[in-house]
Amino acid sequence: MGVNIVKPSILPGFMELTPSNQILFNKIMDTIRSNYEKFGFLPIDTPLIEKSEVLLAKGGGETEKQIYKVVKGDTDMSLRFDLTVPLARYVAQYYSELSFPYRRYHIGKVYRGERNQKGRFREFYQADIDIIGNGSLDIVNDAEIPSVIYSTFKELGFDSFTIKINNRKLLSGFFKSLGVEDSTNILRTVDKLEKIGIDNVVKELEEQGFDSKLINAIMGFISIKGTNDEIIKNLRKLNINNEQFNEGLDELQKVVEYIRLFGVPEENFALDLTIARGLDYYTGTVYETFLNDYPGIGSVCSGGRYDDLATYYTKQKLPGVGISIGLTRLFYQLTEAGIIRSTDYSLTKVLIIPMEGYIDYAIKTASKFRNKGIFTQVYLESGKISKKFNYADKLNIPFVIVVGQEECDNNKYSFRNMKSGEQKTISLGEVIESLK
Amino acid sequence: MGVNIVKPSILPGFMELTPSNQILFNKIMDTIRSNYEKFGFLPIDTPLIEKSEVLLAKGGGETEKQIYKVVKGDTDMSLRFDLTVPLARYVAQYYSELSFPYRRYHIGKVYRGERNQKGRFREFYQADIDIIGNGSLDIVNDAEIPSVIYSTFKELGFDSFTIKINNRKLLSGFFKSLGVEDSTNILRTVDKLEKIGIDNVVKELEEQGFDSKLINAIMGFISIKGTNDEIIKNLRKLNINNEQFNEGLDELQKVVEYIRLFGVPEENFALDLTIARGLDYYTGTVYETFLNDYPGIGSVCSGGRYDDLATYYTKQKLPGVGISIGLTRLFYQLTEAGIIRSTDYSLTKVLIIPMEGYIDYAIKTASKFRNKGIFTQVYLESGKISKKFNYADKLNIPFVIVVGQEECDNNKYSFRNMKSGEQKTISLGEVIESLK
Numbered sequence: 001m002g003v004n005i006v007k008p009s010i011l012p013g014f015m016e017l018t019p020s021n022q023i024l025f026n027k028i029m030d031t032i033r034s035n036y037e038k039f040g041f042l043p044i045d046t047p048l049i050e051k052s053e054v055l056l057a058k059g060g061g062e063t064e065k066q067i068y069k070v071v072k073g074d075t076d077m078s079l080r081f082d083l084t085v086p087l088a089r090y091v092a093q094y095y096s097e098l099s100f101p102y103r104r105y106h107i108g109k110v111y112r113g114e115r116n117q118k119g120r121f122r123e124f125y126q127a128d129i130d131i132i133g134n135g136s137l138d139i140v141n142d143a144e145i146p147s148v149i150y151s152t153f154k155e156l157g158f159d160s161f162t163i164k165i166n167n168r169k170l171l172s173g174f175f176k177s178l179g180v181e182d183s184t185n186i187l188r189t190v191d192k193l194e195k196i197g198i199d200n201v202v203k204e205l206e207e208q209g210f211d212s213k214l215i216n217a218i219m220g221f222i223s224i225k226g227t228n229d230e231i232i233k234n235l236r237k238l239n240i241n242n243e244q245f246n247e248g249l250d251e252l253q254k255v256v257e258y259i260r261l262f263g264v265p266e267e268n269f270a271l272d273l274t275i276a277r278g279l280d281y282y283t284g285t286v287y288e289t290f291l292n293d294y295p296g297i298g299s300v301c302s303g304g305r306y307d308d309l310a311t312y313y314t315k316q317k318l319p320g321v322g323i324s325i326g327l328t329r330l331f332y333q334l335t336e337a338g339i340i341r342s343t344d345y346s347l348t349k350v351l352i353i354p355m356e357g358y359i360d361y362a363i364k365t366a367s368k369f370r371n372k373g374i375f376t377q378v379y380l381e382s383g384k385i386s387k388k389f390n391y392a393d394k395l396n397i398p399f400v401i402v403v404g405q406e407e408c409d410n411n412k413y414s415f416r417n418m419k420s421g422e423q424k425t426i427s428l429g430e431v432i433e434s435l436k
Numbered sequence: 437m438g439v440n441i442v443k444p445s446i447l448p449g450f451m452e453l454t455p456s457n458q459i460l461f462n463k464i465m466d467t468i469r470s471n472y473e474k475f476g477f478l479p480i481d482t483p484l485i486e487k488s489e490v491l492l493a494k495g496g497g498e499t500e501k502q503i504y505k506v507v508k509g510d511t512d513m514s515l516r517f518d519l520t521v522p523l524a525r526y527v528a529q530y531y532s533e534l535s536f537p538y539r540r541y542h543i544g545k546v547y548r549g550e551r552n553q554k555g556r557f558r559e560f561y562q563a564d565i566d567i568i569g570n571g572s573l574d575i576v577n578d579a580e581i582p583s584v585i586y587s588t589f590k591e592l593g594f595d596s597f598t599i600k601i602n603n604r605k606l607l608s609g610f611f612k613s614l615g616v617e618d619s620t621n622i623l624r625t626v627d628k629l630e631k632i633g634i635d636n637v638v639k640e641l642e643e644q645g646f647d648s649k650l651i652n653a654i655m656g657f658i659s660i661k662g663t664n665d666e667i668i669k670n671l672r673k674l675n676i677n678n679e680q681f682n683e684g685l686d687e688l689q690k691v692v693e694y695i696r697l698f699g700v701p702e703e704n705f706a707l708d709l710t711i712a713r714g715l716d717y718y719t720g721t722v723y724e725t726f727l728n729d730y731p732g733i734g735s736v737c738s739g740g741r742y743d744d745l746a747t748y749y750t751k752q753k754l755p756g757v758g759i760s761i762g763l764t765r766l767f768y769q770l771t772e773a774g775i776i777r778s779t780d781y782s783l784t785k786v787l788i789i790p791m792e793g794y795i796d797y798a799i800k801t802a803s804k805f806r807n808k809g810i811f812t813q814v815y816l817e818s819g820k821i822s823k824k825f826n827y828a829d830k831l832n833i834p835f836v837i838v839v840g841q842e843e844c845d846n847n848k849y850s851f852r853n854m855k856s857g858e859q860k861t862i863s864l865g866e867v868i869e870s871l872k
Contacts, residue, residue, distance in 0.1 A: 010483055019480070026479050040787075043459060047452060049447060049559065054442055104455070123485065263800075373474075
């Protein structure tokens, strides 16, 4: 009765982890989640499949080309490609049941049929927070968002990172003051500064037909540097007579003031006039976050303020502000760069190895440990003791206790620290104390 | 510039929750996860999309009809319909990197295009554990699985539930002793006993052409009742001379002995010879779990022992034992039956309401609270104070503190318990103590 064997493999562009990497990944995800919850964000879990007409209501653009269609029966269905569109649909749908400002976090998988290349994933986690107002939303919220980013990355173990902040109103107001009404193309080009360098930005702007006077003004503007307060001061000094510019500047100043109140240290946030964010979606404050020691990784957390979340699903005006962490990509990059390593991680604290005939006692001991909240596994298979120690070692389980006749008779157990190799003979009470 | 409004809605058969229900759902999911981890199960997270040739390697049956196909480019892809097939593929694929016995838990969504009816979901969470041996797996593992079920449902707040246990070898050995070689149909029919009643089982067996002597023997066998020890004793008394029967009986006896050692109380598990499990997949121990006060809900957690996990992906023999909780369905049923209610749940412990001009102070206070691990939200919008209290009320936030001039000057804050309505004027230190 031969069975045809299919080669076990997954699709290209999909991430799948071995157990110790998965533990590490989950640890990062849990840290993000608990930080989001600490600030009063509410959980959400929307279907991965949505009606195509809902998901693609906005239509057009790159998104539609990257969509995964789902087929079963006649309904036109697709996999979600971000967590923002489902949020917009959700808020419009449950509008009357939600309390505003509605603060939600969402950690979930999204799907994009991107070109297959290293470090690009077709299935990846996003970890988003958004604050949605009903009709209006105070600018102070734009200052709270960076404090959540700060708290999260700090707890993830990073010290040297910068949340770069800018304001789209400031940018388009400035361009308007130069006579440019539609600054979309300029913004898109300026946004590439980090990637392509200043010379190429100038070149691109020239190609777009802007004259050198204008380009010089743009270059002068984005080269305004200094401390956060200096930048604000220098922007004021420009004396630009444009309402939008001054509104953006006021917002930026208020965000800076409040970020400090929210406890974000000065070294962890910086006004940066070159941050524009490619998407036309943002209308005010914009953020990008960089790990200072690893600039090559690019922004690890981006977002901003938008005027209206759910234009395609409701007439209610729902302004919001939010950010997103591309978790799968971040994990991949941190691992590739050797910044995080999975070898130290185990959820299980202790492996109990029973000598022959002492499995009963081992099982009872395990229950005692678990009742004290200690994650415990009993090695239930027969075999050489060296193999069992090796098992603990391979799974990074930090402690092993051996249970046999001598141990039970004298209430003295061989208790080994697998990392240091140190072995003690101690009582069960002492073992529990050591493990807690 | 009118925008076409698309009605915000989700597909039928998909569950989506409002915030307080989502908090409750996550609480249940977290409890299941922490119990699984406590017993040394390792996390896994496989792609939701797999190659169809891999996912459907077994082929045939109901499964293939219910599959959701995914379309993007030329590859034949599908959404997973359970967590067992991806596990089989995973173990075969990473065989050399895994340590056996490999214990994994997996909590994730699966997809089945079932007929649309109340309480049936097309996207639903399964929460599985499995222990996979390399070549062999000790029967003691079959006793540990119920102890994980026990620990989990106990922590979920249930006291009166019964893990019903049987053994397929015992059943097919018994039928072989009666001259029936292929007992698949009998097992399937007997498995329906709970649903269709004894008379209909007899009728179905008659229709299948079994003679009345045989049917009487079957009915006699499945009516063996009593305490766990009595059932074992009565089965021994049958003196059946069939190797498979006696192997099954020995296993069942050993499982009963060890379940006790694992700390499962006698009232929470029961041998039940009518439990057969519909799937041909199981080869030894089988489990089903019932909430005694809500028999209508059916089994809330089922599983069993199988000879070989990954026949379709590897020649390695990988016996295993596992169970699955159908989390989405369980949540739906518990909510429908009024057994659980979401109204009490909030992650946020306290809402800080600043009086006008005291937002700065409120923000600083929030940081203090969060540093003490207290989940805190500041109400940042302007508006009437009654509206802000109402916000806390609607979100079930249990405590509110008001921050204004008087409060700051005297370090005495209005601190309200939103449930009891009790309001105290106390110092910040006292507030923190009350919240912790």
